[in-house]
Amino acid sequence: MDEAGTVKKFLFVNRKAPYGSVYALEGLEVVLISAAFDQDVGLAFLDDGVYQLAKGQNPKGIETKNFSPTYRALEGYDIEKLYVERESLEARGLTEGDLLVDVQVLGAAEMAALMDEMDVMISF
Amino acid sequence: MDEAGTVKKFLFVNRKAPYGSVYALEGLEVVLISAAFDQDVGLAFLDDGVYQLAKGQNPKGIETKNFSPTYRALEGYDIEKLYVERESLEARGLTEGDLLVDVQVLGAAEMAALMDEMDVMISF
Amino acid sequence: MLHIVNKSPGERSTLASCLAHARPGHCVLLIEDAVYAATKGHAAGAQVAKALGGGVKVYVLTPDLEARARAGAVAEGVVQVDYRGFVDLVTQNPRVQSWL
Amino acid sequence: MLHIVNKSPGERSTLASCLAHARPGHCVLLIEDAVYAATKGHAAGAQVAKALGGGVKVYVLTPDLEARARAGAVAEGVVQVDYRGFVDLVTQNPRVQSWL
């Protein structure tokens, strides 16, 4: 079967905080690879996943690599659909201004509608 | 230093459900070993840990070993202090009658007081 | 759409997050430690009942219930399935999301 | 007694369980993803404030805050410590419990 022309809607769903576990970092590695496949790629950040985008991360004191600049580099890979859930920000005392990239803020109902249009959802 | 005569109060704190993860099973293995050291050993079951003691477990359909009979064997190792938190049972719709061993049911405040008398607490 | 939840609502927030995004007509399958959410008398009962009332279909994996001695305590409105039923839910729904 | 919590209250129930068992005079140390609980505007703020009001001392590990860009947002009454301070809390308290 020739799949060369298939374009699917991918949503990478990030629900976990960075550093406490590897999911955020290794999730980002999948996102970067997906750029090579010419798919329709979006990223959703909800629940603790919104912390991945916090501006000013400095993990020197825990001797771990700061991978947050990579979110800024996504644009260069033509990955520009970053969705952040409003309720998740609010429950954590965060605003859009605390984030290191431009995002589209969606309410939970809009996020649910977005998910309902996807072909593939991969959660980390 | 001669530690031969040291007797410490150990409390093994079980807060996780069985089968979803290995903590309950491998936790029980530590408890059994501790019996050989002539220590003052107790087990606490709170939150989802109370499910470890549910009567009638049958993991055949998930092709996993049923280790729950081991809780019944603890008595033979002189491990007789099994404490279960009342609030945890109630939040899960369970009663003492649902459990496969005799236990001492404690309220959260009593559990907190018990913990405050321990020398060593190991959580799984 | 099929939502899969595998963690206990007594331990994690995944069920709550899933139900906040499940739309009428969607299916939610509870597996592994999430099966506790579908049992009678559980504190999560109200959440599950609200989802059912809102037109969400809730399924629970029987082998995981049996392992945990809760097969006799399934809450009203929740449908039990085996692994074959799990596969059917995956193929019958146009999209699948695991809430991890 | 020193209680150690390492998971975010937005993800797990460990902080709530810990605080339900912390007695006046006890110390609670928040490390790893649990540091979020000690930040201003977080939904868990009321829980932490209640513990503080009840005579529980709450500490938070600075390197974990800094990693997560939250060192500037520590809630009132919570004390920041570094790894040496973590060690001091362990040695100064007669017993230690990790809420896993």
Added chain:
Amino acid sequence: MKIGVMVNEGPYQHQSSDSAYLFCKAAIESGHQIERVFFYHDGVNNATKLTEPPQDDRNVVARWTKLAEEHGVDLVVCVAAALRRGIVEQNLAQGFRISGLGQLVESAIQSDRLVVFGD
């Protein structure tokens, strides 16, 4: 139907690997095709040939190998995740192969469904 599977946790510690295996078996019995199981994060630890579980417990690694042999399922271990965790050719169990993350994206594109098992 073609179904792709992703496994994100190692054997024994979490049930994910068990659930994924039992799902694959049921899917095959129902006449569906499991083209590939992609092991990511700690899931790569499913691929070590050095495990020796107790006699009375299931052998998670051997089960995957058998699935590959009997049903031609492609078991792919992510190379980057594997290097981080010490899974290399030297300790790789039969039936598994080490490859890149592109294999996961490809599987998602080519399969009708992708089912993720994790923690």
Added chain:
Amino acid sequence: MKIGVMVNEGPYQHQSSDSAYLFCKAAIESGHQIERVFFYHDGVNNATKLTEPPQDDRNVVARWTKLAEEHGVDLVVCVAAALRRGIVEQNLAQGFRISGLGQLVESAIQSDRLVVFGD
């Protein structure tokens, strides 16, 4: 003071192993004694010598080995947990030894404190 440490999760997947290491280092710098670190559950995966993390990241396994060499810390891997997960003499990193669960109980008895790091 004598402090015992228990590590229940593998490297990279969770922060537990990092936190435990940084705690040990600080304890030693503060003049305390870390007699033993006991690796249980997935914690046994800290002991594989086959990891090759990216150049720009920390090397969790090598750090433990260095701690053992420089400060005489006894790194003990639980044999039962290790067999389940494929950690054996063949892939055991320097500075670690495989032994029984009794070593954990002994460490708890002989230490003034036991600190557990897990998930």
